Amino acid sequence: MYSVEVIVLNKEGIRDPEGEAIKKYMVDKVTDKVKEVRAGKYVLFKIDAGSEEEAMNIAKKVADEKRLYNPIVHKVEIRVRKDEDGGH
Protein backbone atom coordinates (compact mmCIF):
# COMPACT_ATOMS: atom_id res chain seq x y z
CA MET A 1 0.00 0.00 0.00
CA TYR A 2 1.22 3.47 -0.88
CA SER A 3 0.43 6.86 0.57
CA VAL A 4 0.18 9.47 -2.12
CA GLU A 5 -0.10 13.11 -1.13
CA VAL A 6 -1.60 15.60 -3.55
CA ILE A 7 -0.93 19.21 -2.63
CA VAL A 8 -2.70 21.94 -4.58
CA LEU A 9 -1.61 25.57 -4.32
CA ASN A 10 -2.28 28.68 -6.32
CA LYS A 11 0.54 29.31 -8.78
CA GLU A 12 3.17 31.89 -7.98
CA GLY A 13 1.87 35.18 -9.29
CA ILE A 14 -1.74 34.27 -8.62
CA ARG A 15 -3.03 35.82 -5.44
CA ASP A 16 -3.79 33.61 -2.49
CA PRO A 17 -6.34 35.50 -0.40
CA GLU A 18 -6.58 32.72 2.18
CA GLY A 19 -2.82 32.69 2.75
CA GLU A 20 -2.77 36.47 2.92
CA ALA A 21 -5.55 36.48 5.49
CA ILE A 22 -3.80 33.85 7.62
CA LYS A 23 -0.63 35.93 7.49
CA LYS A 24 -2.24 39.27 8.28
CA TYR A 25 -4.74 38.26 10.95
CA MET A 26 -3.06 35.29 12.59
CA VAL A 27 0.67 34.99 11.92
CA ASP A 28 1.68 38.65 12.05
CA LYS A 29 0.08 39.02 15.49
CA VAL A 30 2.49 36.41 16.87
CA THR A 31 5.78 36.90 15.01
CA ASP A 32 7.50 38.98 12.35
CA LYS A 33 9.70 36.07 11.23
CA VAL A 34 7.18 34.67 8.76
CA LYS A 35 7.69 36.29 5.38
CA GLU A 36 5.05 34.53 3.32
CA VAL A 37 2.08 32.23 3.81
CA ARG A 38 0.44 30.13 1.10
CA ALA A 39 -2.68 28.12 1.79
CA GLY A 40 -3.76 25.11 -0.19
CA LYS A 41 -5.55 21.85 -0.37
CA TYR A 42 -4.14 18.53 0.84
CA VAL A 43 -5.51 15.18 -0.27
CA LEU A 44 -4.06 11.87 0.90
CA PHE A 45 -4.74 8.71 -1.07
CA LYS A 46 -4.07 5.18 0.19
CA ILE A 47 -3.42 3.25 -3.00
CA ASP A 48 -3.08 -0.46 -3.52
CA ALA A 49 -0.42 -0.45 -6.24
CA GLY A 50 2.54 -2.59 -7.25
CA SER A 51 5.10 0.19 -7.30
CA GLU A 52 5.67 3.84 -6.48
CA GLU A 53 5.29 4.71 -10.14
CA GLU A 54 1.98 2.93 -10.45
CA ALA A 55 0.67 4.65 -7.32
CA MET A 56 1.86 8.02 -8.63
CA ASN A 57 0.21 7.41 -12.01
CA ILE A 58 -3.11 6.45 -10.45
CA ALA A 59 -3.12 9.62 -8.34
CA LYS A 60 -2.19 11.74 -11.36
CA LYS A 61 -4.92 10.17 -13.46
CA VAL A 62 -7.55 10.89 -10.81
CA ALA A 63 -6.29 14.43 -10.24
CA ASP A 64 -6.22 15.22 -13.96
CA GLU A 65 -9.41 13.50 -15.11
CA LYS A 66 -11.53 14.59 -12.20
CA ARG A 67 -10.05 18.06 -11.99
CA LEU A 68 -8.90 17.88 -8.42
CA TYR A 69 -7.09 21.06 -9.40
CA ASN A 70 -7.46 23.70 -12.07
CA PRO A 71 -4.32 23.77 -14.23
CA ILE A 72 -4.93 27.42 -15.16
CA VAL A 73 -4.51 28.69 -11.62
CA HIS A 74 -3.10 25.84 -9.55
CA LYS A 75 0.18 24.04 -9.31
CA VAL A 76 0.04 20.53 -7.98
CA GLU A 77 2.68 18.52 -6.18
CA ILE A 78 2.40 14.76 -5.82
CA ARG A 79 4.50 12.80 -3.32
CA VAL A 80 4.53 9.04 -2.89
CA ARG A 81 5.80 6.85 -0.10
CA LYS A 82 5.42 3.18 0.62
CA ASP A 83 3.51 2.51 3.83
CA GLU A 84 5.73 0.91 6.41
CA ASP A 85 3.48 -1.99 7.31
CA GLY A 86 3.32 -2.85 3.61
CA GLY A 87 0.06 -4.70 4.26
CA HIS A 88 -3.25 -4.69 2.49
Place this chain on the structure above:
Amino acid sequence: MYSVEVIVLNKEGIRDPEGEAIKKYMVDKVTDKVKEVRAGKYVLFKIDAGSEEEAMNIAKKVADEKRLYNPIVHKVEIRVRKDEDGGH
Protein backbone atom coordinates in the same frame (compact mmCIF):
# COMPACT_ATOMS: atom_id res chain seq x y z
CA MET B 1 14.95 30.94 4.94
CA TYR B 2 12.96 27.83 5.80
CA SER B 3 9.84 26.35 4.29
CA VAL B 4 7.56 24.96 6.94
CA GLU B 5 4.56 22.91 5.89
CA VAL B 6 1.62 22.58 8.25
CA ILE B 7 -0.79 19.80 7.31
CA VAL B 8 -4.06 19.52 9.18
CA LEU B 9 -6.24 16.42 8.90
CA ASN B 10 -9.14 15.03 10.86
CA LYS B 11 -7.94 12.46 13.38
CA GLU B 12 -8.31 8.79 12.62
CA GLY B 13 -11.75 7.79 13.85
CA ILE B 14 -13.24 11.19 13.11
CA ARG B 15 -15.18 11.21 9.87
CA ASP B 16 -13.85 13.14 6.93
CA PRO B 17 -16.87 13.95 4.75
CA GLU B 18 -14.77 15.81 2.20
CA GLY B 19 -12.40 12.88 1.72
CA GLU B 20 -15.35 10.50 1.52
CA ALA B 21 -17.01 12.66 -1.12
CA ILE B 22 -13.82 12.88 -3.19
CA LYS B 23 -13.50 9.11 -3.00
CA LYS B 24 -17.10 8.31 -3.86
CA TYR B 25 -17.79 10.85 -6.58
CA MET B 26 -14.37 11.34 -8.15
CA VAL B 27 -11.85 8.61 -7.39
CA ASP B 28 -14.11 5.55 -7.54
CA LYS B 29 -15.30 6.55 -11.02
CA VAL B 30 -11.72 6.25 -12.30
CA THR B 31 -10.12 3.38 -10.38
CA ASP B 32 -10.75 0.77 -7.69
CA LYS B 33 -7.13 0.87 -6.48
CA VAL B 34 -7.66 3.74 -4.05
CA LYS B 35 -8.70 2.37 -0.69
CA GLU B 36 -8.99 5.56 1.32
CA VAL B 37 -9.01 9.30 0.78
CA ARG B 38 -8.43 11.92 3.48
CA ALA B 39 -8.76 15.62 2.73
CA GLY B 40 -7.10 18.34 4.72
CA LYS B 41 -5.65 21.77 4.91
CA TYR B 42 -2.16 22.70 3.76
CA VAL B 43 -0.39 25.87 4.88
CA LEU B 44 3.12 26.75 3.78
CA PHE B 45 5.15 29.27 5.78
CA LYS B 46 8.35 30.91 4.58
CA ILE B 47 10.20 31.65 7.81
CA ASP B 48 13.32 33.68 8.39
CA ALA B 49 14.89 31.61 11.17
CA GLY B 50 18.37 30.63 12.28
CA SER B 51 17.77 26.89 12.36
CA GLU B 52 15.27 24.19 11.51
CA GLU B 53 14.27 23.98 15.17
CA GLU B 54 13.62 27.70 15.40
CA ALA B 55 11.53 27.62 12.21
CA MET B 56 9.58 24.62 13.52
CA ASN B 57 8.96 26.32 16.86
CA ILE B 58 7.70 29.51 15.22
CA ALA B 59 5.25 27.54 13.08
CA LYS B 60 4.10 25.52 16.10
CA LYS B 61 3.58 28.67 18.14
CA VAL B 62 1.45 30.24 15.41
CA ALA B 63 -0.53 27.07 14.84
CA ASP B 64 -1.20 26.57 18.56
CA GLU B 65 -1.85 30.15 19.65
CA LYS B 66 -3.95 31.10 16.67
CA ARG B 67 -5.75 27.79 16.47
CA LEU B 68 -4.83 26.96 12.92
CA TYR B 69 -6.21 23.59 13.91
CA ASN B 70 -8.56 22.26 16.53
CA PRO B 71 -6.73 19.78 18.76
CA ILE B 72 -9.98 18.01 19.65
CA VAL B 73 -10.64 16.84 16.11
CA HIS B 74 -7.48 17.47 14.10
CA LYS B 75 -4.04 16.02 13.95
CA VAL B 76 -1.34 18.29 12.66
CA GLU B 77 1.90 17.43 10.95
CA ILE B 78 4.69 19.99 10.63
CA ARG B 79 7.58 19.52 8.20
CA VAL B 80 10.57 21.81 7.84
CA ARG B 81 13.15 22.13 5.10
CA LYS B 82 15.82 24.70 4.42
CA ASP B 83 15.25 26.57 1.17
CA GLU B 84 17.91 25.76 -1.35
CA ASP B 85 18.85 29.31 -2.29
CA GLY B 86 19.36 29.99 1.42
CA GLY B 87 18.78 33.68 0.71
CA HIS B 88 16.69 36.32 2.44
